[in-house]
Amino acid sequence: MSTHRTVNTSNGPTTASNGEEPVSVGVLDSLSPCTTPFESTDLEFDNYDGQFVFVGPEFEPSVQMLQQQMSVLADNQTHTDERYSRVKQENAGLQARILMLEEQLRDVEIRAEERLAEEEKRHRELIGRVDREKILQVENCAIRLQNIETENVKLKEDAGRLRAALDKAKEDNERLTDNVELNEAMIMGLKQDLANARVEDRKQKDVIQNQQQIIEELSKELELVKQEKVTALTALTLSQDKDVTSPLRTELDSLRIQHKELQESHDELQAMLLSQGRSLISSGTSNTLAAEFAAMSQDDIKSALQEQQEVNAQLRSYIETILTMILEQQPELLEVKMKKPEGC
Template sequence: YGNDEEFTGVAEPDSSVFPSDTVYPRTPTQRIPNTLKRNSYLQSAISTEQVEQQLQETVDELQKRLETLSDQKQTTTERLAKIQSENTDLKSRLLSLEDRFHDLEGQQARTAQSEQQRYTEYINQKDRTFLQEKEVLQSRINAIEVELKQTHNVNGQMRKDVKELKQKLDDVVFQLRDSQIRCNNLADDNEKLLEQIRLQNEELEAEKLYNTQLAEQLSHPPLSRTYSRTGSILKASEIRIEDLVAELQGLKSENEKLKRENKELRENPVVAGVNEGRHLLASPDTPSFAAELEVLSKDELMKKLKEQFSINDRLREYIERMLTVIIENNPQLLEVTTSSGVSIGFMGMPSINCQQQSSLITTDNKSVVPQNLPSTESIKNDSFSPITTTKEPLVKMNRQLREYIDRLLVRILTNDPDILEKQ
């Protein structure tokens, strides 16, 4: 019946041969006794041949199953060997992957450490740069605050000086108007005197003609007595003519004297007022608003600074309007001639750059010598450079603006004060 030791596994039952074993599968060693028992029960009914045939079939079946199991065992062995080889490969791959994982982990740790170090250095560099920029900005803020305080001081002093100059300008304008009225009155009186002299000359000419006719009549003998009387009349007329001529010469000299006095009246108050204004501006003991500005807050300081900028803008607009009126009515006031006699054009607006080196200020047919006006003896650099907060401080700009206004007012008041009335 075969070797029972080779049956190490569970054989798969064949449903076509043993239908009863499908529910309870048995091993081949258990099926043989059961078959023998069943044959013993049927021994009386079944013949021996049938038993042998049945046994032969059972043996054949068992041999077939044995071969099948052998094949299955071989297949299982091959599969097991294959699985073991695959397991070995997988273990080797696992080891290689673990090694690679450890390598990658170490490399990643080194990369992370280098990146962390690099970012730390970058952050430190940024911090140093930020501190440097902060120091620079703080220094700029301090400089701006100092300049702001100086600007407040200068602007307060400028406001006071402008008020004083405006008051003095009003006084000078009033004096100039009074002088103009006096000049007009003197001119009217002069015209009246000239008219009287002309009438007297006409009377003298008529008397001369009459005397000539009378002398011709007296040349006749009957008129000799009349001639002697007429001679005395002629002498008296000549004496009167001489007196009138002397009076005319006195009136002319008095008129010239009045003209000189009028010119001095026009020049001296302007020069005195401008010199006094410059003395006040240059005096170091003039009061300022520094103490008042120090107690103000930052918002109030900025507000006052904006107000001062607005005042400066209005002042520049006023100067530009004044220059426009001067150019439209009497542009010769702005004409400047150098010492060599070469004209260099007109004086620029406050927003235009130009260099002026002059020794004379020319009018229509007159020239005012700078020595007669001390305030205009130096007219160099008479224009403003562009006002920029980055190149020139506001203090220098305000000083230039004051000097420019002084020179311009002196020229206007000296040559043509009616322009101020038009403005």
């Protein structure tokens, strides 16, 4: 096996005769910095190939190691170049993307500035409108406050007047309450008087009816007595009887006239009371005693009661007079009246 190696002194690559990769002189120099390759090695320069050939066997392991290192370095260089190329391409892409992003950023900044300007303009307009509205609201509030103060003054004046009117109304109410109490007490007394008068009137009416019946019966009895005396007695006896009964007849006629007058006055009072009651009912006021007393004055009520009492007293006196005359002059009339039911 030949041990001849050739070394290329140029900058190009070095090749060996066995097909291995060449080793450059620079690499050999770096491996032996203390000695030059021509000082301690046996090299032959091939003029045909233009390369140095290692003739010493002791350099073969070093050369192989160097060749391996050179192969590794070459691979690393290749990978480095590929990575550099790839990184360069990526850098170019990134540069292009950076440019694109810068363009987008400028566009975004421009749009943001425009939008910011629009927002500022809109906010300025909004602030101006809010300020104007606030000024208007303040003016309106001032006007309303002035109106409220004016109305408050008026209400205070009205409250003073109403308070005075209320005090006056309270005084009037107290006075009217006192008057009402007095009137109620008076009305209660008048009601009692009227009730008593009505009871007395009913009693007097019953007495008058009884007396009328008695008078009618007495008149009938008197006529019967007259007829009996006319038929039974002679002319002399009849003339004597006429002399006896003529004063009684005259007195009876006068009593009848008085009774008629009293009856007419009583009928007039009854008609007046009925007309007043009908007028109260037809006028729609009230048919109660309180309304009746309210329609009449106190003097009228007293006058009506006095008239009724006078009429009752006259009727009572008239009846007593008739009974007294009958008892004094002809008591037999009453006896006949008492005996007549036995004959029947």
